[in-house]
Structure formats: structure tokens, C-alpha cells
Amino acid sequence: MTLRSDQPPGGVGEGAPAARVMADRAGPALVREVEGSSERSMAMTVDTDLAIETDSIEKYFIKDGNLNHVLDGVSVSLRRGELASLIGPSGCGKSTFLKILAGLESYQSGTVDVLGDEPGSGRFDIGFVFQGLALLPWRTVLDNVLLPSEFVKMNKGEARARAKRYLSTVGLDGYENYYLREVSGGMRQRVALARVLMSEARLLLLDEPFSALDEFTRESINMLFMNVCAETRAAALLVTHSIQEAVLMSDRVFVMSGRPARVVDEVEISIPRPRSRHVMVETAFVDAVKRIRSSLGLEDAQESTVDDPP
Numbered sequence: 444m445t446l447r448s449d450q451p452p453g454g455v456g457e458g459a460p461a462a463r464v465m466a467d468r469a470g471p472a473l474v475r476e477v478e479g480s481s482e483r484s485m486a487m488t489v490d491t492d493l494a495i496e497t498d499s500i501e502k503y504f505i506k507d508g509n510l511n512h513v514l515d516g517v518s519v520s521l522r523r524g525e526l527a528s529l530i531g532p533s534g535c536g537k538s539t540f541l542k543i544l545a546g547l548e549s550y551q552s553g554t555v556d557v558l559g560d561e562p563g564s565g566r567f568d569i570g571f572v573f574q575g576l577a578l579l580p581w582r583t584v585l586d587n588v589l590l591p592s593e594f595v596k597m598n599k600g601e602a603r604a605r606a607k608r609y610l611s612t613v614g615l616d617g618y619e620n621y622y623l624r625e626v627s628g629g630m631r632q633r634v635a636l637a638r639v640l641m642s643e644a645r646l647l648l649l650d651e652p653f654s655a656l657d658e659f660t661r662e663s664i665n666m667l668f669m670n671v672c673a674e675t676r677a678a679a680l681l682v683t684h685s686i687q688e689a690v691l692m693s694d695r696v697f698v699m700s701g702r703p704a705r706v707v708d709e710v711e712i713s714i715p716r717p718r719s720r721h722v723m724v725e726t727a728f729v730d731a732v733k734r735i736r737s738s739l740g741l742e743d744a745q746e747s748t749v750d751d752p753p
């Protein structure tokens with residue numbers, strides 16, 4: 444069940460940064476406790492069709508006594524079955540936002556609803572591909588993919604068959620018994636993808652999962668990933684630095700500003716599915732790319748990837 448509120452965030456969200464910092468030390472549980480009180484709960488309505496709904500997320504880090512304001516009122520919603528991308532300058536807070544959704548990072552104020560529940564670690568309905576991939580080097584390719592099955596009650600034979608199927612999906616047939624040090628960077632990314640597909644989660648959070656792939660492999664894995672999402676009706680939120688990739692794959696693209704990051708544009712991509720690389724020359728595709736470049740302040744830039752602002 445998804446709880447929504449039309450009320451502005453209350454409690455610590457209205458406070459000065461110092462109050463927010465105190466809430467952060469206590470972790471998100473305190474923030475939710477404060478916000479979940481009295482009139483606020485009464486104003487809530489139910490929307491079961493949402494995979495993600497965040498409202499006015501504020502996030503600060505404190506490092507060596509300095510306050511780093513990372514997220515400034517980030518509100519994002521994603522329906523079940525939708526594939527969306529998050530794009531914004533390096534260091535703006537995309538990975539931090541994904542970690543908040545996965546319950547791996549606290550936040551100072553705002554509300555977060557993921558598949559009708561609070562974020563929290565130990566949820567098996569959310570699959571996560573970390574920017575650093577978080578693979579286990581002492582394990583083989585197959586044993587890395589099998590990892591999620593070890594946390595749930597799954598028949599070993601069934602798990603191995605499923606893992607081999609997804610390894611084949613990402614083109615790694617025959618590499619099951621290789622150790623991580625024996626495969627390339629791009630192959631490691633494919634292992635991480637096979638592992639997240641293995642979890643057959645209802646929501647996939649992917650932090651630059653395709654960045655180390657060459658152009659050919661990247662396009663074919665893009666297509667494959669879109670097909671898997673369409674088949675399984677999984678929702679996915681993907682962080683990417685490639686505007687073309689975001690438009691090709693997504694139903695909507697959230698464009699973030701530099702730090703403190705806000706969502707400065709939300710672009711619906713209504714190009715019909717299934718999509719192939721041929722859509723990249725269509726007017727709707729080119730227009731969406733132009734709009735995102737403009738929202739990123741890249742109108743005059745030559746490259747369609749996002750990097751540190753000058």
C-alpha cells in the first residue's frame with residue numbers, strides 16, 4: 444500500500460539545518476516518526492500503482508564540520524512497470540538518492556515510499572546494482588550471480604538453472620567458473636546485471652550499470668534489459684551519464700541540477716515500445732535529447748554525456 448499526502452512535509456523538514464542534522468544522526472526512523480504523526484496521517488490517500496514516490500527529500504552530509512547540502516527537495520514518482528532514468532552532473536547526488544531508496548542511506552526530511560513501504564535494508568523486492576558493482580572477487584562468476592538466492596529459501600538446483608539462464612542472457616555462457624579477476628571490466632558489469640536479474644525483484648535500482656561496456660555490447664544489453672523489464676513488469680530507475688541511453692531506454696527521464704540537487708525537468712518519452720536503435724533518428728528522440736541537454740545547460744556543448752560542470 445502506498446501512502447500519499449498533499450500536505451507539505453512537516454516536523455524536522457520545516458526546521459533549520461541544525462535540526463535536520465540532529466534528525467540525521469538518529470537515522471531515518473526518527474524522521475518518519477516525526478512526520479507520521481497526527482493530522483498528516485489523516486490526509487493520506489492510497490495509490491497502489493506506484494513503485495517509488497518521494498516527496499521533498501532533503502539530504503545533508505557533514506564532513507570535517509562542513510555541511511554538504513546534497514539533495515534539495517527531491518520529489519520523484521515512478522509507476523510500477525515503468526523504466527526511468529536519472530541524469531545529472533557528476534557529484535550532484537544521484538547515487539545518494541538511489542541509496543536512500545534502497546534504505547542504505549538516511550535523509551533529514553521528506554517522505555519516501557518504495558513499493559508501498561518504507562525503504563529498509565533486507566528487502567528482497569528491490570534489486571540494486573552499485574556504481575562500484577559490489578561483486579565478490581573471491582567467488583566465481585556463477586557464485587556471484589547465485590548470491591541473492593542464498594538469502595531466500597530457493598532450491599539449489601533451481602537457483603543454479605536460473606543463474607545460468609541470466610548469465611546466458613547477458614552473453615556470459617561458458618564463464619560460470621571464472622573468478623572475477625579473470626574477466627574484464629565490461630564482463631563484470633554483465634555479472635552484476637545477471638545478479639540483479641537473478642533476484643527477479645519488482646524494483647531495480649541501477650547505478651551506471653552499463654558504463655564500462657563497449658558501444659556494441661552496451662546497445663545490445665540496453666535492448667535486452669528493456670525486454671526483461673517489459674516481460675517481468677519490473678520497475679527500474681537507472682542512473683546514467685548518457686543522454687541517448689536515457690532517452691532510448693526510459694518512459695521518463697528525471698534531470699537533476701548540480702548540488703544541492705533538485706529535479707529541474709521531468710521528460711516523458713512516449714516513443715512506442717519495443718524500441719530498437721533505429722528510433723534514435725526519429726524526431727521524438729532527437730527532440731527529447733535536445734530538451735534534456737537544454738535542461739542540463741548543455742545547449743552549446745558538443746558531447747551528449749554529462750560530466751563535472753566547469
Ligand SMILES: Nc1ncnc2c1ncn2[C@@H]1O[C@H](COP(=O)(O)OP(=O)(O)OP(=O)(O)O)[C@@H](O)[C@H]1O
Binds near residue numbers: 505
Ligand atoms: N558517505 C558519504 N559521506 C560524506 N559525503 C558523501 C558520502 N556519500 C556521498 N557524499 C557526497 O555527496 C555528494 C554526492 O555524491 P554522489 O555519489 O551521490 O554523487 P553522484 O551524483 O552519484 O556522482 P557521480 O555521477 O560522479 O557518480 C558528493 O559531494 C559526495 O562527496
Ligand SMILES: [Mg+2]
Binds near residue numbers: 537538539574650
Ligand atoms: Mg554516482
